[in-house]
Amino acid sequence: VWVHVNGRLVEETEATVSVFGRGFLYGDGIFESLRAIGGGIFRLDRHLDRLRRSAARIALEGLPDGGRLGAAIRDLIARNRLVDARIRITVTRGSGRPGDYAGAAGDPTLVIYAAPFQPLDPAVRERGVAVTLSSVRQVPADVLDPAVKSISRLSAVLARREAVARGAFEAILLDAGGHLTEGTVSNLFLVDAGRIRTPPAPGVGLPGVTREAVLEIAAGAGLQASEEPLPVSALDSAGELFLTNTSWEVLPVTRVDGRPVGAGVPGPVTLRLARDFRDLMRRECVHA
Amino acid sequence: VWVHVNGRLVEETEATVSVFGRGFLYGDGIFESLRAIGGGIFRLDRHLDRLRRSAARIALEGLPDGGRLGAAIRDLIARNRLVDARIRITVTRGSGRPGDYAGAAGDPTLVIYAAPFQPLDPAVRERGVAVTLSSVRQVPADVLDPAVKSISRLSAVLARREAVARGAFEAILLDAGGHLTEGTVSNLFLVDAGRIRTPPAPGVGLPGVTREAVLEIAAGAGLQASEEPLPVSALDSAGELFLTNTSWEVLPVTRVDGRPVGAGVPGPVTLRLARDFRDLMRRECVHA
Numbered sequence: 323v324w325v326h327v328n329g330r331l332v333e334e335t336e337a338t339v340s341v342f343g344r345g346f347l348y349g350d351g352i353f354e355s356l357r358a359i360g361g362g363i364f365r366l367d368r369h370l371d372r373l374r375r376s377a378a379r380i381a382l383e384g385l386p387d388g389g390r391l392g393a394a395i396r397d398l399i400a401r402n403r404l405v406d407a408r409i410r411i412t413v414t415r416g417s418g419r420p421g422d423y424a425g426a427a428g429d430p431t432l433v434i435y436a437a438p439f440q441p442l443d444p445a446v447r448e449r450g451v452a453v454t455l456s457s458v459r460q461v462p463a464d465v466l467d468p469a470v471k472s473i474s475r476l477s478a479v480l481a482r483r484e485a486v487a488r489g490a491f492e493a494i495l496l497d498a499g500g501h502l503t504e505g506t507v508s509n510l511f512l513v514d515a516g517r518i519r520t521p522p523a524p525g526v527g528l529p530g531v532t533r534e535a536v537l538e539i540a541a542g543a544g545l546q547a548s549e550e551p552l553p554v555s556a557l558d559s560a561g562e563l564f565l566t567n568t569s570w571e572v573l574p575v576t577r578v579d580g581r582p583v584g585a586g587v588p589g590p591v592t593l594r595l596a597r598d599f600r601d602l603m604r605r606e607c608v609h610a
Numbered sequence: 611v612w613v614h615v616n617g618r619l620v621e622e623t624e625a626t627v628s629v630f631g632r633g634f635l636y637g638d639g640i641f642e643s644l645r646a647i648g649g650g651i652f653r654l655d656r657h658l659d660r661l662r663r664s665a666a667r668i669a670l671e672g673l674p675d676g677g678r679l680g681a682a683i684r685d686l687i688a689r690n691r692l693v694d695a696r697i698r699i700t701v702t703r704g705s706g707r708p709g710d711y712a713g714a715a716g717d718p719t720l721v722i723y724a725a726p727f728q729p730l731d732p733a734v735r736e737r738g739v740a741v742t743l744s745s746v747r748q749v750p751a752d753v754l755d756p757a758v759k760s761i762s763r764l765s766a767v768l769a770r771r772e773a774v775a776r777g778a779f780e781a782i783l784l785d786a787g788g789h790l791t792e793g794t795v796s797n798l799f800l801v802d803a804g805r806i807r808t809p810p811a812p813g814v815g816l817p818g819v820t821r822e823a824v825l826e827i828a829a830g831a832g833l834q835a836s837e838e839p840l841p842v843s844a845l846d847s848a849g850e851l852f853l854t855n856t857s858w859e860v861l862p863v864t865r866v867d868g869r870p871v872g873a874g875v876p877g878p879v880t881l882r883l884a885r886d887f888r889d890l891m892r893r894e895c896v897h898a
Contacts, residue, residue: 325629338626339634341613341721346627346700348763349637355709380768410708412634415767420698420723421643421857423763423770423794433629435708457752462786464747466765474764475636475711477754479703480668482711498750498786506711569709 324401326394326434331401343431344415348423349474351414351431352376355568357439358399358407362607364568366392368531373411376470382415384430398436406439408569412473442570447596450576450588451491451565453505455554456481460495460503460526468503469524478506492565494578497526502552505565508573509533513562513591518547526551532566532599539598545591562589564596571603572596612689614682614722619689631719632703636711637762639702639719640664643856645727646687646695650895652856654680656819661699664758670703672718686724694727696857700761730858735884738864738876739779741793741853743842744769748783748791748814756791757812766794780853782866785814790840793853796861797821801850801879806835814839820854820887827886833879850877852884859891860884 325337344350354369370388377385386394391411399407412435416428458481461468485493485506492505504510504527511520511533518540523529540547557563561584563575572595574588588596613625632638642657658676665673674682679699687695700723704716746769749756773781773794780793792798792815799808799821806828811817828835845851849872851863860883862876876884 327629334630337629339629341615341625341627341700341723342622343634344767345634346631346702346721347641347761348767349761350764350767353635380764381771408709412629414634419725421696421795423767424774433634435629458754459750459752461753461765462747462750464745464786465749465753466746466768470764472764473635473637474762476638476668476758476760476762477749479632479636479638479711480754483669486712498752507709 323437324398326398326432328432331398337433339414339431339433340417342417342419344418345412345431345473347418347420349472351412351473352380352382352471353410353412353473354471356395356409356411357568358404358409358436358607359603360608361399361405363395363409364603364607365531365535366395368534372471372529372531373413376472377413379467379470380472382413382430385413386432394434395436398434402436404436404438407436408439409434409436414473442573446491447573448588450574452489452577452580453492453494453565453575454485454488454490454579456484456493456495458484458493458495460497462498467524468527469529471528482506496554500554501526502554502556503527508565508567508570511536511564511566512552512556512560513589514556514560516546516591518545518591519552519556520549521552522549530566532568532571535602536566536572536595536599539595539602543598560584562592564592572599611725612686614686614720616720619686625721627702627719627721628705630705630707632706633700633719633761635706635708637760637764639700639761640668640670640759641698641700641761642759644683644697644699645856646692646697646724646895647891648896649687649693651683651697652891652895653819653823654683656822660759660817660819661701664760665701667755667758668760670701670718673701674720682722683724686722690724692724692726695724696727697722697724702761727857730861734779735861736876738862739853740777740865740868741780741782741863742773742776742778742867744772744781744783746772746781746783748785750786751814755812756815757817759816770794784842788842789814790842790844791815796853796855796858799824799852799854800840800844800848801877802844802848804834804879806833806879807840807844808835808837809840810837818854820856820859823890824854824860824883824887827883827890831886848872850880852880860887
């Protein structure tokens with residue numbers, strides 16, 4: 323597997339960054355996770371727009387323009403002979419010196435990774451997954467804007483590890499007011515009496531690209547869908563629950579801390595959105 | 611300058627870590643900043659204790675024992691022919707794969723950096739520094755334990771950059787309840803009618819090694835000192851204000867967002883603690 327590091331393609335074992343990089347020193351960087359399907363990249367422009375907004379929100383300067391980033395991703399996919407790929411772009415605020423939090427940093431460091439996409443086990447998808455309400459709270463907006471997809475993710479790592487220790491697939495984070503926000507790497511939706519609801523993003527969570535596509539699909543299908551603050555008690559009355567992200571697509575949740583969601587099996591709205599989202603991805607990527 | 615990377619001493623340009631390291635991917639690691647003075651390391655055991663506590667709190671396994679870490683630091687100082695040095699130990703949760711937040715990671719990655727100590731300009735110390743009340747809030751304890759000195763520090767980076775943009779030297783972070791917590795890289799003390807006060811740590815901030823030494827000095831000198839929750843309004847009545855950290859030692863603060871603290875010059879309690887702390891450092895390090 324070749325990896326793009328600052329304009330060069332290098333082998334995986336040579337893919338390194340300086341220990342003086344501000345990514346390694348301070349988590350001072352941002353990333354995006356993307357997918358290629360049938361050789362086409364799903365909503366590349368939306369991901370690059372979000373990367374640019376993340377950069378602007380933390381005043382990270384010197385990001386290459388979208389055309390160059392897109393070309394670099396396509397080159398990497400071609401070099402690695404990939405068709406269905408998982409891609410990660412990481413951009414950090416260049417190099418510094420330990421202790422110099424605010425210092426100038428020179429050019430940003432750019433790393434792009436692309437490897438064969440590893441789909442979820444179909445049995446997991448059919449059965450639906452378990453989630454846990456995390457003991458870790460969502461990072462408040464006045465600490466760090468949740469629309470910044472930053473690499474300072476230790477609290478999410480700890481939430482995810484706690485979830486795995488509890489036998490769950492993902493952790494759901496509440497905010498300080500007890501409202502649902504998102505998962506550690508996913509957006510959260512619930513379906514209540516046919517109505518699709520998700521917490522506002524940007525606002526309390528990351529505005530996911532898959533999340534946005536699901537809202538488009540719902541609107542196009544005439545399904546009622548809204549972004550609104552959701553107290554944790556909304557989980558109790560929800561008939562269906564699902565997660566979205568680039569890798570998981572639309573993933574049914576059938577248990578919350580051991581209690582079944584609705585009938586304990588993936589519900590009809592979730593299954594329809596999962597199918598329609600997959601169709602949309604293939605349509606946009608493979609026939610593009 | 612030689613750098614320690616996973617048991618090997620390498621030149622600075624060769625000091626790299628994998629882009630698959632969980633430090634670079636997720637900020638999944640911890641660090642300590644230490645000083646050598648006259649060849650001796652100031653309170654090495656306290657720093658290594660704190661590193662071990664940070665590791666335990668994030669369940670980072672495989673940290674080398676204190677004896678091996680201490681020997682590695684001493685070797686590095688000797689190899690770099692340093693007498694007065696700034697040292698940083700960084701430990702991350704080894705390597706992973708993008709997307710695998712909770713995955714096993716193998717051995718941790720250990721990086722130790724030691725370079726000549728760059729003291730503050732004495733004129734800055736004599737005049738005292740300006741601080742700003744940050745628009746960035748302290749990371750709440752239910753998001754990430756503030757006693758964990760983690761490398762997921764983007765919010766602190768942004769606070770520090772804001773401070774510099776406002777012409778201040780350091781940012782003071784409030785918690786969600788409007789209480790003083792700490793600076794981005796320092797602990798905060800105030801002196802009010804002869805009483806020394808600092809926010810509780812662990813609790814709302816990092817239990818700094820310099821902070822602890824200052825509390826010892828105060829107790830030994832019969833000065834009244836307490837750890838207590840301090841509303842932001844405590845700044846208005848404080849006659850003196852100072853910051854502590856390993857590099858800055860006891861650093862007088864003479865302005866808060868443009869307003870003078872007390873008489874606008876370093877106060878007598880601050881100056882005494884600064885002198886006593888410096889004496890303590892030299893006594894413990896040089897004559898050890």
